[in-house]
Amino acid sequence: MFEVAGLTGLPEAASERAEELFQQHRRQIFRQTDQLFAKLMLFQWVACIIIAILVSPRTWDGASSQIHIHVWSAIFIGGAISLFPVWMTRVWPGAVATRYVIAVAQMLMSALLIALTGGRIETHFHVFGSLVVLSFYRDWRVLVPATIVVALDHFLRGIYLPYSVYGVLSASPWRSVEHAGWVIFENIFLVISCFRSIHEMRFIANRTAALEASDQRSRQLFDDAPIGMAVVALGNEKFKQVNARFTEMVGYSDAELMTRTPFDITHPDDLAESQRLVKAMLRGTERCSVEKRYLRSDGGILWAARTACIIRDKDGKPRDFLIMVEDITERKHAEEALRGAKKEADRANQAKSEFLSRMSHELRTPLNAILGFGQLLERQNPTSQQRGRVEHIMSAGRHLLNLINEVLDLSRIEAGHLQLSVEPVAVAEVLNEALDLMRPLAAERSMDLTVTTEFTENLWILADRQRLKQVLLNLLTNAVKYAPVGGRVAVSVIQPEARKTQVVVSDSGAGIATEKLARLFTPFDRLDVEDSGVEGTGLGLALCQRLMHAMGGDIGVDSAVGKGSAFWIELPAADSPLAGLPKSRTVGAGDVSAATGGTILYIEDNLSNLTLVEQMLAEQSNIHLLTAMQGGLGLDLARQHLPDLILLDLHLPDIGGHEVLARLRSEKLTRDIPIVVISADATKGQIQRLMAAGVRAYLTKPLDIGEFFRVIDEAMGSRDRQLEKAVA
Amino acid sequence: MSTRKNILITALLGATWMVALAFGARVLFKYETTPGSVGPISAAWPSVSMIRRQTDKPTLLMLAHPRCPCTRASIGELAEIMAHSVGKVNAFVLFVKPPGADVTWDDTDLRRSAADIPGVTVLSDENGVEAARFGAETSGHTLVFDRNGTLVFSGGITASRGHAGPNAGENAILAAVKQEPIQYSRTPVFGCSLTKCKSATEGKLCSK
Amino acid sequence: MNSEPENVDQRWLPNAALFSKMKIVVIDDEPANVALLEAMLDEGGYTRVKTVTDSRLAMEICVDFEPDLVLLDLMMPHVDGFSILESLRAAAGESFLPVIVLTADANETTKLRALRAGATDFLLKPFDQLEVLLRMANLLETRRLHLQLDTQLAAYADAVRERTSELREAQVQLQKSEC
Structure with a gap:
């Protein structure tokens, strides 16, 4: 009944929904126009009657009169014309038949009006007006019956009537034809207008359908999102809209939330921060994320990762907040558990370190007696049998002492207490020192200890000198100890990459089975060599590995049973610190002034640094430089020579720099000698501690030559002044 | 529903x-x-008529009921005709006054609008004497006599009752004025009856 | 790695005769250690040795005995080595009293703390006896020099005082003669 057929040339409906919307819109227009006509009909009826009464109230017959037939026509015909369509609009609103009836009735009303007004040409405007009003239906077909009625009316009046009177067509029928022509002319534009309207309605329907679909998608995204989502009004800051997940997370119902603000359900401890963030957002932050706690309706706490952003209206004015909430309660609990576990582990680790430290103390005390009395026994002219037994005691005691030391070292590294001084070190220097120490043992076992690669003096690596030496000695000792008597140990230095240097210690031992290689660096795992009679703690390689890693290097082994083993260490290459030193200095601002001359003692284990300072002071004839490569020696030299200035490195092989410093400061003789510390460790805390301990100045490696001379000059000058004062 | x-x-x-x-x-x-009745029409200007016919132009005479609404269309058409033939015709509109009617009876809007037409002389026809002389029984009946007083047209100048618009009578009068051949010299008259005579509608003679 | 010196006996007792009269105090709560040190000092030729195992008595004995050198353990019940060190320093005043700390505590911080508190030297247990004796000998030598210096200074001071008074007298004489 309502279908709209024949709308060819219109765009295909985008979807069923678009079609539905379109039809809905049409129905609405049909009904509205029906209602309009219902009122118009009644109005026209009344108007007709009034016009009839005004224009032709009575008809006359000489002096007598009676009510004019027009009045009766207006009342009855007008009523007949209008009442049926009005009834139709009530019973069949929007129906096709209704608007056809209306179209016919409206044009009949025109005809009636024209009749009542005596065919006044002005009344014809009613015809055109009616057609326009009919086009309100946006259905071109209603114009058809309307036009037919008009045409018929005109035909009757303009053609049929004259013809019936005169028998032939008069000249005037063409006026009727003209009238019809104008009606058709108008109709053409009305039809075009109808089609355009329909086209627009289709367009709107399609757009609305698309918008609805998009809206539907957004709504579904919002409703079915796996995270909690809520829209909060900017004005009163109350919830406007929440999705299911959000209500589920906070435990409040939709309705309960609508009367609350997000602050109402925020944990009191997070409230201030939340309020601050909201203010920040109002000041222009588009989006902010925070981890906060919400209070659930059941009193529980919800840990949430909350992201908020501002929703703006089309003018760009902030309208609402969109809040997205992710439940991270479990993660938070896991984090807490993890933190707890870490704390526990740290505590356990600390306890372990303390335990080891105490154990070391407790073990050392009895060991002291064992080794001490052993030494006494050794010197009391024992018999050879007794001597053998005492040697066993001493050997076992020393082994135990080694073990304790290594365990302590290991625990220090693992606790991160080990202090390293990583600086450029000449490989050749350290390696030669280690080899020199190993030669007696190698000779004892008739082993061939050779350096297979000629390495240059200029090969530098970044390492802690002492620790590097310790690692090398360990590897060499292992090689010498585990290789058979008369075997061969070879050391080579290679550069596998441009900025890396490897030292390889290979032996002609039994080699290690591949499956055991992985256990090599495990503490106390001696790879079942306990029965071989070779002494060892099983800690050496584990310690080496940790030291190498701490220095930023690596350690590894290539080995095969029967082919010997090749242990290698790898460290980053470094530039020679001597490279930057000018060959011949011109006398200038950097020089020690002529007035300040005297003796300087430099305590430093790194030969390259010693060389550097030696070269720098070589041209200073008034300065006598003493050097010591060990702390003990340095102390002795200090006591003997009482130098004017002591330059002190903090990392020394026997007695640490701090200890040397403490001893120098504690002895009356050396207490007043100014001390300048030279170290690679430039942390602020370290410098402050040293300055508090009475150090005159602190120089960091690599040395700045100007700074070096300035400090020396200043330190020695002040020493002179102090002496002058003392003499005075 | x-x-x-x-x-x-x-x-x-x-x-x-x-x-x-x-x-x-x-x-x-x-x-x-349905046209109104027409009485016996003389082919020439009745000599007894009180209206002075001038011989320099054709004479147009309309008999009208002063209160007939249908005649409004006829007066409208007369105005149209006069507009086309000013100075070429002497026009008279005679408003018929029934016996016993008071002085103001025919002082109507219709009469005033007729009087407003240039070149039209409005006259009162007491008791419909003149109407009877000319044989007009229906309001809007128009007669045209030539300069010689010969009747050249008789009939209504509306196409239907009270209906404005072009019609044969009008065309005929305009032709007559221009002394052209007339297509229809007799047309039906649509309007109120001028006399009380009921039989007029039947076309019968109606005596006073 | 710990290269043990060979043929210890050859270089044993370096300056035994020189320091045999020096007074040594050993403070250690561990009887075995005390016994060991006593035996070692005896072998080293030291004849005037006093040992204390109860740290509460340590200061009293030190004040009475006036030692030339103290061998001190740190970890002791009642009074620990650090407070004894401080007391010793306070008692010794300007004079040079060498204190060698012998402890089993291998912590770096302990060592520094001890040195800061006034320990002259620090040795870790178990110690090498020769090393202990050598360090003792060095410190005793320093002590001897200090004492010598003090004596000489005192003598110089006396001489200066004497000379000053002579000069003053001469001045007075001169003034008198001028008048």
Whole structure:
């Protein structure tokens, strides 16, 4: 009944929904126009009657009169014309038949009006007006019956009537034809207008359908999102809209939330921060994320990762907040558990370190007696049998002492207490020192200890000198100890990459089975060599590995049973610190002034640094430089020579720099000698501690030559002044 | 709502509506197209007429009922005719005053609008004496005599009752004025009856 | 790695005769250690040795005995080595009293703390006896020099005082003669 057929040339409906919307819109227009006509009909009826009464109230017959037939026509015909369509609009609103009836009735009303007004040409405007009003239906077909009625009316009046009177067509029928022509002319534009309207309605329907679909998608995204989502009004800051997940997370119902603000359900401890963030957002932050706690309706706490952003209206004015909430309660609990576990582990680790430290103390005390009395026994002219037994005691005691030391070292590294001084070190220097120490043992076992690669003096690596030496000695000792008597140990230095240097210690031992290689660096795992009679703690390689890693290097082994083993260490290459030193200095601002001359003692284990300072002071004839490569020696030299200035490195092989410093400061003789510390460790805390301990100045490696001379000059000058004062 | 019964009722009502409208239309149509009666018309200017006919121009004479609404269209058409033939015709409109009517009876809007037409002389026809002389029995009856007083046209100048618009009578008068051949010298007259005589509608003679 | 010196006996007792009269105090709560040190000092030729195992008595004995050198353990019940060190320093005043700390505590911080508190030297247990004796000998030598210096200074001071008074007298004489 309502279908709209024949709308060819219109765009295909985008979807069923678009079609539905379109039809809905049409129905609405049909009904509205029906209602309009219902009122118009009644109005026209009344108007007709009034016009009839005004224009032709009575008809006359000489002096007598009676009510004019027009009045009766207006009342009855007008009523007949209008009442049926009005009834139709009530019973069949929007129906096709209704608007056809209306179209016919409206044009009949025109005809009636024209009749009542005596065919006044002005009344014809009613015809055109009616057609326009009919086009309100946006259905071109209603114009058809309307036009037919008009045409018929005109035909009757303009053609049929004259013809019936005169028998032939008069000249005037063409006026009727003209009238019809104008009606058709108008109709053409009305039809075009109808089609355009329909086209627009289709367009709107399609757009609305698309918008609805998009809206539907957004709504579904919002409703079915796996995270909690809520829209909060900017004005009163109350919830406007929440999705299911959000209500589920906070435990409040939709309705309960609508009367609350997000602050109402925020944990009191997070409230201030939340309020601050909201203010920040109002000041222009588009989006902010925070981890906060919400209070659930059941009193529980919800840990949430909350992201908020501002929703703006089309003018760009902030309208609402969109809040997205992710439940991270479990993660938070896991984090807490993890933190707890870490704390526990740290505590356990600390306890372990303390335990080891105490154990070391407790073990050392009895060991002291064992080794001490052993030494006494050794010197009391024992018999050879007794001597053998005492040697066993001493050997076992020393082994135990080694073990304790290594365990302590290991625990220090693992606790991160080990202090390293990583600086450029000449490989050749350290390696030669280690080899020199190993030669007696190698000779004892008739082993061939050779350096297979000629390495240059200029090969530098970044390492802690002492620790590097310790690692090398360990590897060499292992090689010498585990290789058979008369075997061969070879050391080579290679550069596998441009900025890396490897030292390889290979032996002609039994080699290690591949499956055991992985256990090599495990503490106390001696790879079942306990029965071989070779002494060892099983800690050496584990310690080496940790030291190498701490220095930023690596350690590894290539080995095969029967082919010997090749242990290698790898460290980053470094530039020679001597490279930057000018060959011949011109006398200038950097020089020690002529007035300040005297003796300087430099305590430093790194030969390259010693060389550097030696070269720098070589041209200073008034300065006598003493050097010591060990702390003990340095102390002795200090006591003997009482130098004017002591330059002190903090990392020394026997007695640490701090200890040397403490001893120098504690002895009356050396207490007043100014001390300048030279170290690679430039942390602020370290410098402050040293300055508090009475150090005159602190120089960091690599040395700045100007700074070096300035400090020396200043330190020695002040020493002179102090002496002058003392003499005075 | 769209039940079978409703459809039936609607169809019945619709049919009734159409029938009623057809009937109404027919009644109205018939009323409009039924001409009034015409009395005995003399072929020449009646000498007894009180109206002075001038011989320099043709003379147009309309007999009208001062209160007939249908005659408004005739006066309108007269105005149209006069507009086309000013100075070429002497026009008179005689408003018939029935016996016993008071002085103001014929002082109507219709009369005033007739008097407003340039070149038209409005006269009162007491007791319809002149109407009877000219044989006019229906309001709007128009007669045209040539300069010699010979009747050249007699009839209404509306196409139907009270209906403005072009019509044969008008065309005939305009032709007569221009002394052209006239297509229809007799046309039906649509309007109120000038006399009380009921039989006038039947075309019978009606004596005073 | 710990290269043990060979043929210890050859270089044993370096300056035994020189320091045999020096007074040594050993403070250690561990009887075995005390016994060991006593035996070692005896072998080293030291004849005037006093040992204390109860740290509460340590200061009293030190004040009475006036030692030339103290061998001190740190970890002791009642009074620990650090407070004894401080007391010793306070008692010794300007004079040079060498204190060698012998402890089994291998912590770096302990060592520094001890040195800061006034320990002259620090040795870790178990110690090498020769090393202990050598360090003792060095410190005793320093002590001897200090004492010598003090004596000489005192003598110089006396001489200066004497000379000053002579000069003053001469001045007075001169003034008198001028008048």
